[in-house]
Amino acid sequence: PGSISKLYKVVGYEKRKADYFNIGILIIVQGESLKAHVHENAEEFCYIIRGNGILTGENDKVIGEFNEGKLLYIPEGVCHGYINNTTKPLEILVWCSKNGTLDCTKNNC
Secondary structure (H helix, E strand, O other), X not given: OOXXXXXXXXXXXXXXXXXXXXXXXXXXXXXXXXXXXXXXXXXXXXXXXXXXXXXXXXHHOEEEEEEOOOEEEEOOOOOEEEEOOOOOOEEEEEEEEOOOOOOOOOOEO
């Protein structure tokens, strides 16, 4: 995502041959973000492992804030992105349903 932030694919067809979902851990360092994007054919759950941040939507418009321990549900086709506005890393467990991809660089909205 960013120059320092990382996305680690944990489970998915390429990694562990899962047929119905992809799971990854997204780490966004302070001051970085994951630009708003869309998963056209997949739902997404995000569990905030560590940190706080801002949820964005279309044109990077702020939708709301979230913090550690929250579970976010992103419906199919909904534009979403994340901003780390704190001084600590933001760690998010990302779970996409079948046909979802953890490549968030292609589908900007």
